[in-house]
Amino acid sequence: MRVAYAVAEAFRSMRRIPLMTSVAVGTIMLSLLVFGLFVLVTYNVRAALGEIRSRVDVEAFLTDEVQDQELALLRGRVASLPGVESVQYISKEQARERFIADYGDSLLTLLDENPLPASLLIYLVEERRTAEGAESVARTVHGMAGVSDVASGRGWVGEFDRLVVALTAISILIGLVVALASVFVISNTVKLTVWARREAIAIMKLVGATDAFVKLPFFIEGTLQGLTGGILALGILYALYGYLLPGLAGILFLPPAVCGGLVLMGALLGGIGSQVSLKQFLEV
DSSP: OHHHHHHHHHHHHHHHOHHHHHHHHHHHHHHHHHHHHHHHHHHHHHHHHHHHHTTOEEEEEEOTTOOHHHHHHHHHHHHTSTTEEEEEEEOHHHHHHHHHHHHOSTTGGGSSSOOOOOEEEEEEOGGGOSHHHHHHHHHHHHTSTTEEEEEESHHHHHHHHHHHHHHHHHHHHHHHHHHHHHHHHHHHHHHHHHHHTHHHHHHHHHTTOOHHHHHHHHHHHHHHHHHHHHHHHHHHHHHHHHHHGGGSTTOOOOOHHHHHHHHHHHHHHHHHHHHHTOGGGSOO
16 A cells, blocks of 8 residues: 555656656656667677687798698697697698788789798687787797797787777766766755655654655655656667668667666666655654
């Protein structure tokens, strides 16, 4: 019975001050929308990094003097290194075909012989597909006999790692700003409602109403405002995603768990904000 009364009272309160209710819902919606956009960007950058890391490898270029027996021994040594998943031999002719596929044959036709070296393409296990993991394997292989040079993806993988860290930090910062702004707006909206009903609250307290009984309608009101703002923010975010998707192939939308967390965050902020300004009115 008490919960039913609190819910009915929360809806009556929101109908009494529609403007302030709209301001509170709109503020939470805009705040969560900005936060959601950064989360969406961070999520897609992380997904792209995971895809790129799946192709992280190390390529060891061989000297022309390496014989078949030496090549077999070298390939076995490389394959036994910690972090190496498999090793593929690329002959000089295969290297030429790869170059033509990527850049065309206009440059190679100017040369009398194939200048491209044979190489070992070294695939790494998943946990080593990082800038540090690739560099560690590259350093070890570079010192082996028969290897003239080694290339790894340390530079661009490191840049992606730093980008993800920066975006994550920005998302956390925006999340904190969103939380503070939403709690502030909700608490001030509820404060106006409480001020208008301060005499009724005082009477309820005098006749024995508990603090929990008085707080519950305001908590439900704030939670509903936050929940509505979260749902609207998620809806707009999905609409923007649908609008941009044709021009941005491969963009992923947030997974269901994150979408639910965004809406839940709105409800939680609304509930917390509704309680911030009640204390002074409950001291009778």
